[in-house]
Amino acid sequence: MIKRNKKGKKQGLPPGTLVYSGEKAAFETQAYIIEFNEQNFETREITTEKCDVAPHFEQSVRWIRIIGLKNIDLISQVLNLFEIHPLVMEDIFATSQRSKYEDYRTYIYTVLKNIYWDAPSNEITYDQVSLILGKNYVLSFEEREGNLFLPILERISLPKGKVRSSLADYLFYCLIDITIDTYFSIIDIIESSIESLEDPVIDDPKPVLLQSIYRLKRDVNDFRKSIWPLREVINKIQREASPLFSSGLEIYFRDIYDHIFRLSDLIDNQRDIIFGMFDLYLSSVSNKMNDIMKVLTIISTIFIPLSFMSGFYGMNFKYMPELDWKPSYPILIGVMVIVVGLMIYYFKRKNFFSK
Template sequence: MGPGTLVHVGDKKVKEPILTLIEYNEEYLEVHVNQDIDIIKNLEFAEDRKIWINVDGLHQTELIESLGEVFGVHPLVLEDILNTTQRPKTESYEDYIYVTIRTLFYERLENAVDSDQISIILGNNFILSFQEMRTDLFKKISQRMERPAGNIRKKGVDYLTYSLIDSIVDNYYLLLEDIGEEIERLEDELIKEPDPATLQSIHELKREMIILRRSLWPLRETIASLQRDESGLIKESTGIYLRDLYDHSIQVIEAVETYREMLSGMLDLYISTVSNRMNEVMKLLTIIATIFIPLTFIAGIYGMNFDYMPELKWEWGYPAVMIFMTTISVIMLYYFKKKTWL
């Protein structure tokens, strides 16, 4: 297929796409859920109103293509939106900015990190956002929009773009908190009683951290590209917020690197713990074997089948040998304990 061919690449995560249209300014707010694309084509947007269209579900390529025609989005951008394997990036075009970023969720039961792609198109007076499935990620932003005095209603769509990305980055902190709790649990298992299942959990979590790092590492450059944008779509007042968002992205990346180092250290700790347990077992077996060496020697001597041995015909020979063997065992146990070998 040629460049710009629209094909959905990824899983179908919703039955039917949900299209939400929000028109707003400081005095006006109107929300249309499951808005028909034909109505949007014929809708005349007021110049003093800002538009936010959110699409949950990407498998209907006709819907994405129609939105691209309405807002003049290049087919290559639409192709990237439908290909849900994109790495985070920012691309500037003549009339809009395209941003793709990944939102991450930690599945505690499966000990795995799941990710969804979110694409954002920032235009002169509109913003388009595309999600693979419907989530509560932008719910708080919708609630903030209901307050006329809030910054989202007062400021432009560039501030709304910042708010959407900030919501995604904030969700990373929740993800890292869940992963941190899992790492603490694994550390407790390592100290108390590690087993092969613990080792498997560490390997799985370490593999997920690699996926997490691959999704988050480009985030810093994505936000930095928005700060450096010269298209005029991002105002200087919003640049202050983007700098703060850039700092948050660095904190998230540093936390991921810290967790990766902790997991590597936990693998070493597991090997050391298992080796120490094996050493304790070997020490105990060695002590037992050492105690039985003289006892076996004595039993071997009196087990020889010679006719003329001094103690064989002695009435108290057996009790004397048993007492002697017991005395040797007690003396050796006392010596080992005094040396803290036991």
């Protein structure tokens, strides 16, 4: 089952009003600035009292990482320092946004979805990730604390590496790339769920199984809706050729585009399998019902001649010579047994007992 963010909470408010509109409770805000160049690396915390985002090193890249959207004052203070448009600020807090790309000339705003498996609730969970790329800086906004960007932090902390020797646009690419790479783990989880349902659908089709298939179908459809807009996002990055992107970076975004196409193919294939499981479930239920009806039909067919004989000799006529014979009862029982035996033999010859 997927947690869905509710739209609302902002009805009647003017554009640019900063209100966190996520369904989940807002996570306590943690704000850090990770500044680095090829020789230096530094991490420091940002607070409302000490909102220092100015560069400390020459020709350095600043990554302002904000986790949690509860402290609106601190976040708006940081955004104002970078002269971010109020509508972009509003979208950062409106966490029901679809994935998108917007070019504001001096900076680029991108929305992604952090999709992960929440083991305690046994659900696929969606969080919004907002990224802003400017000249020598990247701003990232995450709804809650997680491990999504930890590999990037580890790569930055190493004295040697491409991230440390590159510009802010490469960091921006890395954040998008690692977010999309995590989607493959969701594909694997969905694949395992499909495999766990395939055999029971054939062997033991129960109503609870139909509920599981429907829930999986809904999850796959929602996952597909989150992946599909990413093609447009990466297309725009490649097509519009913003001056914020250095030459040679297009090959990396081409690789991301290839990943998105692969994800789309995989999810479409899984979607087709799930639709096929619906048909298979209905066929299995129908076959099971046919087996039950076949057994009932055989039993009814066997008892038809027996009912006829017992009904025939149960008539209240006075002159029925067989009723006065002493061996008539065992003879009638013997005839009934012979008739049942002959019918069972006939059904076996016709393979009516085979499934």
